Amino acid sequence: MAKNQTKMISIVIVIQLLVFCQQIIVSNSIPIDHKVIENNQNIKTQFEFALRQTITDLKTILSQKTSKFDEFFRELLKTSKRDFHQMFLQTYGLLYEKHSSIFTDMFKDLEDYYSNGNVDLTEALDTFFHRLYQKMFQVLNSQYKFDDKYLSCVSKHMDELKPFGDVPKKLSQEIKRSFIATRTFVQALSNGKDIIKNILEIPTSPECTKALTKMSFCPQCQTSNELKPCANYCLNVVNTCLAFHSELDKEWNNYIDALLLLATRLETSFNIESVVDPIDIKISEAIMNFQENGGAVSNKLFESCGKPHIESKRETRDANFEESPKFAEQPYVANPTAATVTGLDRLIQDIKKKIKKSKGFWTQLPQSICSDKHVSTLISADNRNCYNGSDITLYEIDNKPDSHQKSGTELSLETTRHNAIINQQNLTLKLIINKLNLAYNGQDVDLIDNPDSEMETDGSGSGSGSGYGSDDNDYNLVQNNVVTDDIYFNPTTPRTPYFTVEGETNDQKSKNWSKSPKPNSPFMSKDSSFKSTLSLSLVLWTLLLNSIECLYMRQRL
Known part of the structure; x- marks a missing residue:
């Protein structure tokens, strides 16, 4: 039934075009040229491709930049964790091994925050x-026995005594703002890809197909079979076909600007590499501060908490921090990795360069389509001696931004019908921009999770004609990156119908625009069949009116 509906729409379009092109005479029977119908489908296919x-x-x-940045960060965190373990094992030996869970839990919290955002970084680092602090106090005073109540008292005085100096405060601040900025940045990149994916769901309207067919087929009705549509005529047709796409341009440009600003932060004050790489040195510095002031802190x-009880039978204990462990004479040197070889600066510079080119993408889209190799061969190289939609003459392009809202010669779109997908993507972009601005200012970001999303790492899809093709030959993308379920915001895109029923009111069309046919039901019910029959009757009246126009045009020519 769906195929019949599509075929009916194609036949109606071709009938109207044949009348306009003066190739038929109104009679009781209207011949349909199957070659013309095929041409109608071909131009639509070429445009959509x-x-x-x-x-x-x-x-x-x-998609590629999201994957590359995600790969870089995960490798950076993995390398930092490995270097931390090697350094502390060489420095503190069995004492570190016995209490290593304290440090592995910290790294797990950092990994979990980046992956799904369900960790409060301030609380995690404070914990x-x-x-x-509690474990070091016990080791420094291993001759005493401490119960949970006493250790709770010890913990309450940490902020007052500052046993680690200023390291906890500074390190927590650096980690928090850098991780928030990093996660927000990679989420925003990924969500931009999701927005484009949703835009690709927008179907070509029957009105657009009619205009495209008129542009490509009607020149054959003139004196020269070699006549091609004017270049500006193509721009105006595609401009109107993509009228709603251009409404995305403003928020898209704001989104790119916000990404570029946060990227600059990641290169400087919020540089995640400068925080994660030396994390072992900074925590070791905090431990040494406690060692130096251990006696005063304990007293x-x-x-404040009372004199603890001495162990009645002192057990043999491991070496403790009072033994003043020293760093190894030959410090541990990490093996080169993707993170250290590539470098964060190089990666961010490349991302900035690529995404900056996409500013103005949606308003430049008609130009890109008309210059695409699959379409440009059908278009005249200039705007003289070409087909302008009704004659062989010079064609003037309409560059007014709101031209699609008026009744033009190419298409007539209803101003009351808004594209639900575009509207939703604009709202999503505003949400992302707000998150990017918060991260830029070092503030907390409440990230919205979408468990249905997946990170694409294949980077597939390339082509010519747009000027936005990828040239990532210097990067070898990893195909098996860890998928993080909530790495995106949730655009919650409404579906659009494959067609609209003629004869509906504007309000009804607006309602139907956000609905899709049920999966298990046919496209056309009895009611819609009746409406289609009524539509065909209306088309016949249109044919009569167009025939009058045809006679007028013949007299003029």
């Missing part, structure tokens, strides 16, 4: 330093 290819080029760039705690 060029459109999808051009938009997919941009989607591919964002880490409190656990380390103050004994005064």
Whole structure:
């Protein structure tokens, strides 16, 4: 039934075009040229292919950069964790091994925050330093026995005594703002790809198909079979076909600007590499601060919490921090990795360069389509001696931004019908921009999770004609990156119908625009069949009116 509906729409379009092109005479029977119908489908296919290819080029760039940044960060965190273990094992030996869970839990919290955002970084880092503080106090005073109540008292005085100096405060601040900025940045990149994916769901309207067919087929009705449509005529037709796409341009440009600003932060004050790489050195510095002031800190705690009981039978214990462990003479040197070889600066510079080119992408889309190799061969190289839609003459292009809202010669779109997909993507972009601005200012970001999303790492999709193709030959993308379920915002895109029923009111069309046919039901019910019959009657009246126009045009020519 769906195929019959599509065929009916194609036949109606071709009938109207044949009348306009003066190739038929109104009679009781209207012949349909199957070659013309095939041509109608071909131009639609060529347009949709060029459109999808051009938009997919941009989607591919964002997909590749998301994957590359995600790969880099995960490798950076993995390397830091490995170096931390090697350094502390060489420095503190069995003492570190016995209490290594304190440190592995900290790294797990950092990994979990980046992966799904369900970790409060401030609370996690505060817990880490409190656990380390309690354990070090016990080791420094291993001759005493401490119960949970006493250790709770010890913990309450940490902020007052500052046993680690300023390291916890500074390190927590650096980690928090850098991780928030990093995660928000990679989410925003990925969500940009999702927005483009949703844009690709927009179907070509029957009105657009009619205009495209008129542009490509009607020149054959003139004196020269070699006549091609004017270049500006193509721009105006595609401009109107993509009228709603251009409404995305403003928020898209704001989104790119916000990404570029946060990328600059990641290169400087929020540089995640400068925080994660030396994390072992900074935590070791905190431990040494406690070692140096251990006696004074312990005495103050004994005064505040009371004198603890001495162990009646002292057990043989492991070496403790009072033994003043020293760093190894030959410090551990990490093996080169993708993170250290590539470098964060190089990666961010490349991302900035690529995404900056996408500013103005949606308003430049008609130009990209008409210059695409699959379409440009059908278009005249200039705007003289070409077909302008009704004659052989010079064609003037309409560059007014709101031209699609008026009744033009190419298409007549209803101003009351808004594209639900575009509107939703604009709202999503505003949400992302707000998150990017918060991260840029070092503020907390409440990230919205979408468990149905997946990170694409294949970077597939390339083509010519758009000028936005990928040239990532210097990068070898990893195909098996860890998929993080909530790495995206949730655009919650409404579906659009494959066609609209003629004869509906504007309000009814607006409602139907956000609905899709049920999966298990046919496209046309009895009611819709009746409406289609009524539509065909209306078409016949249109044919009569167009025939009058045809006679008038013959007299003029």
